[in-house]
Amino acid sequence: MSKTQGHPRAGKTPENSRTIAVVRASLPRRYRSERRFRLLGLAAVVLSLGFLALMFASLLANGVSAFRQTEIRLPVHFDPEVLHAEALAQADYGQLIRASLGRLFPDVEGRRERRELAALVSSAAVYDLRDLVMRDPGVIGQTREVWLKAGADIDMAVKGHFRRDLPEAERRVSDRQFAWLERLAAEGRLEKRFNRTFFTAGDSREPEQAGIWGAVSGSFFTLAVTLMLSFPIGVAAAVYLEEFARKGRITDLIEVNINNLAAVPSIVFGLLGLAVFLNFLHLPRSAPLVGGLVLTLMTLPTIIIAGRSALKSVPPSIREAALGVGASRMQTVLHHVLPLALPGMLTGTIIGMARALGESAPLLMIGMVAFIVEIPKGFTDPATVLPVQIYLWADSPERAFVERTSAAILVLLAFLVVMNAGAIWLRKRFERRW
Amino acid sequence: MPPFVLLAVLLAFSAAAYHLGRRRAFALAGAGGRAQRLHSRPNYHGALVALWCALPAILLFALWLAFESQVITRIVVEGLPEPQRSLPGDRLSLIVNDIRNVAGGRFEETAADPAVREAAATYRRLLGLSRQALAVVTLSLAAAMALLVRRRLRPTLRARNHVEGILTAMLVACSTIAVFTTVGIVLSVVYEAVLFFRIIPVGEFLFGLSWSPQMAIRADQVGASGAFGAVPVFLGTALISAIAMVVAVPIGLMSAIYLSEYAGKSFRAVAKPLIEILAGIPTVVYGFFAALTVAPFVRDAGGLLGLDVASESALAAGVVMGIMIIPFVCSLSDDFINAVPQSLRDGAYSLGATRSETVRRVVVPAALPGIMGGILLAVSRAIGETMIVVMAAGLAANLTVNPLKAVTTVTVQIVTLLIGDQEFDSPKTLAAFALGLVLFVVTLCLNVIALYIVRRYREQYE
Numbered sequence: 043m044s045k046t047q048g049h050p051r052a053g054k055t056p057e058n059s060r061t062i063a064v065v066r067a068s069l070p071r072r073y074r075s076e077r078r079f080r081l082l083g084l085a086a087v088v089l090s091l092g093f094l095a096l097m098f099a100s101l102l103a104n105g106v107s108a109f110r111q112t113e114i115r116l117p118v119h120f121d122p123e124v125l126h127a128e129a130l131a132q133a134d135y136g137q138l139i140r141a142s143l144g145r146l147f148p149d150v151e152g153r154r155e156r157r158e159l160a161a162l163v164s165s166a167a168v169y170d171l172r173d174l175v176m177r178d179p180g181v182i183g184q185t186r187e188v189w190l191k192a193g194a195d196i197d198m199a200v201k202g203h204f205r206r207d208l209p210e211a212e213r214r215v216s217d218r219q220f221a222w223l224e225r226l227a228a229e230g231r232l233e234k235r236f237n238r239t240f241f242t243a244g245d246s247r248e249p250e251q252a253g254i255w256g257a258v259s260g261s262f263f264t265l266a267v268t269l270m271l272s273f274p275i276g277v278a279a280a281v282y283l284e285e286f287a288r289k290g291r292i293t294d295l296i297e298v299n300i301n302n303l304a305a306v307p308s309i310v311f312g313l314l315g316l317a318v319f320l321n322f323l324h325l326p327r328s329a330p331l332v333g334g335l336v337l338t339l340m341t342l343p344t345i346i347i348a349g350r351s352a353l354k355s356v357p358p359s360i361r362e363a364a365l366g367v368g369a370s371r372m373q374t375v376l377h378h379v380l381p382l383a384l385p386g387m388l389t390g391t392i393i394g395m396a397r398a399l400g401e402s403a404p405l406l407m408i409g410m411v412a413f414i415v416e417i418p419k420g421f422t423d424p425a426t427v428l429p430v431q432i433y434l435w436a437d438s439p440e441r442a443f444v445e446r447t448s449a450a451i452l453v454l455l456a457f458l459v460v461m462n463a464g465a466i467w468l469r470k471r472f473e474r475r476w
Numbered sequence: 477m478p479p480f481v482l483l484a485v486l487l488a489f490s491a492a493a494y495h496l497g498r499r500r501a502f503a504l505a506g507a508g509g510r511a512q513r514l515h516s517r518p519n520y521h522g523a524l525v526a527l528w529c530a531l532p533a534i535l536l537f538a539l540w541l542a543f544e545s546q547v548i549t550r551i552v553v554e555g556l557p558e559p560q561r562s563l564p565g566d567r568l569s570l571i572v573n574d575i576r577n578v579a580g581g582r583f584e585e586t587a588a589d590p591a592v593r594e595a596a597a598t599y600r601r602l603l604g605l606s607r608q609a610l611a612v613v614t615l616s617l618a619a620a621m622a623l624l625v626r627r628r629l630r631p632t633l634r635a636r637n638h639v640e641g642i643l644t645a646m647l648v649a650c651s652t653i654a655v656f657t658t659v660g661i662v663l664s665v666v667y668e669a670v671l672f673f674r675i676i677p678v679g680e681f682l683f684g685l686s687w688s689p690q691m692a693i694r695a696d697q698v699g700a701s702g703a704f705g706a707v708p709v710f711l712g713t714a715l716i717s718a719i720a721m722v723v724a725v726p727i728g729l730m731s732a733i734y735l736s737e738y739a740g741k742s743f744r745a746v747a748k749p750l751i752e753i754l755a756g757i758p759t760v761v762y763g764f765f766a767a768l769t770v771a772p773f774v775r776d777a778g779g780l781l782g783l784d785v786a787s788e789s790a791l792a793a794g795v796v797m798g799i800m801i802i803p804f805v806c807s808l809s810d811d812f813i814n815a816v817p818q819s820l821r822d823g824a825y826s827l828g829a830t831r832s833e834t835v836r837r838v839v840v841p842a843a844l845p846g847i848m849g850g851i852l853l854a855v856s857r858a859i860g861e862t863m864i865v866v867m868a869a870g871l872a873a874n875l876t877v878n879p880l881k882a883v884t885t886v887t888v889q890i891v892t893l894l895i896g897d898q899e900f901d902s903p904k905t906l907a908a909f910a911l912g913l914v915l916f917v918v919t920l921c922l923n924v925i926a927l928y929i930v931r932r933y934r935e936q937y938e
Binding site: 065072073075076078079080082083084085086087089090091093094096097100101104274275276278279281282283286287295296299300301302303305306307308309310311313314316317318322323324339342343346370371372396397399400401402403406407411421429430432433436437444447448451454455458462 | 480542545546549636640643644646647648650651652653654655657658660661664665667668726727728729730731733734735737738739747750751753754756757758759760761762763764765767768769799802803806828830831832833835836853856857859860861862863866867887890891894895908909912915916919920923924927
């Protein structure tokens with residue numbers, strides 16, 4: 043009995059049975075290709091998620107250790123001979139540290155060894171000592187145990203970022219220094235402690251002295267300007283285009299413009315800022331004010347588009363009811379439509395702000411890329427922002443800055459997560475289905 | 477009075493004006509709260525007074541601040557001693573910068589030369605004077621306008637209509653900002669680019685094969701003439717964008733197909749937001765990832781295979797840029813695939829097609845115009861992407877299509893030409909604007925075509 047006769051529905055003609063045979067013969071191949079296609083799709087999804095995981099893993103692996111900084115506990119004798127009461131700010135605090143190290147390691151002789159010993163402690167530790175003395179001049183003449191930051195290379199060595207099996211000449215930390223560190227660790231004088239400087243200081247050339255607070259403040263001022271301008275303007279533009287504008291050439295022109303601006307590369311906005319705000323209007327360089335203006339122009343299209351879709355989702359019956367009891371068009375919009383659309387508009391605004399927070403290319407153009415140690419206090423102080431700080435640190439060759447760059451990225455991502463979570467919460471909380 | 481304080485005072489004035497107008501309206505209505513005698517409710521009278529109080533003053537405030545620095549600079553330059561005043565434009569602008577820096581306290585005063593110091597003192601004095609004048613003028617304007625409008629309040633005044641008219645005008649003004657932004661971009665970029673093309677002919681810029689814009693500042697230095705043939709830069713941009721698209725399009729499209737045609741509800745609910753996280757990560761993070769992780773990996777992998785890979789290879793930058801674009805391609809394609817009517821799929825299934833055959837022969841061809849539009853948008857984004865290439869691609873303009881070599885891109889060149897000490901009106905600075913013009917025009921064309929295709933496609937199935 044041939045196979046085709048097993049299927050009564052397949053018909054009896056020879057042509058039909060041949061077709062069926064062809065189809066059946068091709069089925070295994072087609073099913074294989076179906077499985078292949080499906081696997082390919084799954085592979086694509088897994089690959090994209092894999093990239094995400096890889097990126098986060100690499101950031102976490104590199105960055106988490108930056109939140110802790112190696113510190114060394116030294117018995118510092120606040121020698122009155124060095125600290126003259128009238129010139130505390132100018133005293134030679136380095137000498138105190140060197141003397142204290144010398145007492146801990148009395149057998150160290152020779153210029154080179156001494157210099158290596160002194161390099162255990164960060165060159166920025168003198169400022170911490172100075173601040174301590176200025177705050178409490180009573181310590182002069184006493185000996186106190188003080189935790190001081192270790193140098194950046196020592197910090198890296200303690201965290202295990204430098205391989206010890208390399209020849210000594212190729213390492214930044216010598217065998218002697220490793221031996222000293224082991225002794226310090228054995229005596230309980232070496233510890234990794236929470237890195238407060240990272241969260242409270244401005245930029246610095248010394249990795250152990252560099253922090254993100256300056257950049258975070260700069261980002262705050264910049265975003266404040268952006269929010270104050272882009273939210274009212276964006277809402278107003280959305281309301282006009284959605285509720286008042288009559289269809290026509292001018293409305294079309296505005297719409298096409300907004301859609302195009304949303305896709306213009308961000309660096310072009312930087313060129314605009316440079317040419318108009320700096321060279322034509324002579325606003326100050328590197329200022330959050332100018333950064334905020336540029337980011338406003340950049341985020342406006344996002345906010346307008348989100349605002350319009352929020353207004354669209356308010357049902358026309360609301361408008362008709364208000365107009366029906368004699369409200370004017372403006373009253374209808376301001377009293378009824380806008381309050382109902384506001385949560386959606388806020389969601390769009392937060393998402394726009396999150397994008398502005400991560401933006402750096404246009405800010406490079408207007409000089410927010412300078413090396414700025416001081417923490418900005420206002421809208422016209424020279425400042426930088428968090429993403430640009432990341433860019434600057436990423437360019438630094440020191441190993442310790444790799445760690446701090448990753449940590450700064452983690453902080454930036456944390457801000458973004460909070461903002462996006464806020465937007466999602468807002469949408470879930472106030473979203474209304476009509 | 478610092479400008480921000482002045483602005484706050486103005487707003488306080490305006491709030492006071494609101495109450496003034498409202499009280500006046502109640503007084504006009506007569507005793508016993510007979511507000512129905514008024515054409516508009518008292519609140520609108522108040523709002524009218526407040527708007528007239530604040531708006532003209534704020535407008536004046538903005539214009540004053542915008543042009544203050546230019547006017548003062550001109551006065552200070554007029555006051556400079558003769559030898560400096562007659563200097564050529566670029567030297568003069570350097571001196572003006574010095575004066576501004578000294579006046580703003582950003583320079584050691586003692587370091588500057590006496591004429592500059594004196595001019596800086598004048599500058600600071602004039603600035604102080606201008607700020608005082610600004611405070612006096614704006615506040616008196618605000619007060620005068622408030623009182624004037626208050627006196628004109630009548631029971632028959634159509635205050636609501638006036639207020640609504642003003643509000644509508646403000647809404648229109650806000651919505652035209654997008655147009656002015658575009659005009660601003662075009663004017664500023666074109667203006668500087670035209671200055672550039674006066675020095676370097678357009679043909680040489682667009683078709684020249686050698687790019688080395690590091691022009692010496694003094695004419696007598698060695699190698700004083702830069703080369704401004706942008707073809708290597710364009711080619712580098714095209715190469716990196718092409719690599720990015722080779723990564724992003726297959727992965728993004730296949731992910732979209734899998735998520736919309738195969739994946740179960742729960743898998744989709746988890747995977748889709750996760751992929752979209754990739755879109756929310758700032759580009760500087762991708763740049764760091766490319767420079768720190770991917771570039772060394774590509775170089776080492778190439779080394780194992782016996783290939784000579786540059787440490788800033790186009791491949792590393794392109795791959796990471798592709799990863800950045802995956803979610804963009806994925807979510808756009810997903811939209812278009814979902815927009816294909818179910819009836820088309822059902823038709824294909826009823827003819828005995830398998831799922832993959834339905835997708836390949838029916839769904840994707842039906843969604844193709846939209847997908848192409850999405851891909852064009854993605855290309856435009858790749859061309860304009862800056863931070864990844866600034867951090868991971870090279871600076872040297874090599875005329876090559878070898879993805880293992882270092883190439884440079886338009887955006888990288890714009891950034892490097894404009895960061896740091898720039899001399900005004902030198903071809904080096906202006907070249908950045910010429911590149912910016914090319915970038916703007918190319919991305920604009922891509923966007924217009926893409927948006928046109930996408931819009932046409934959306935209408936097709938609606």
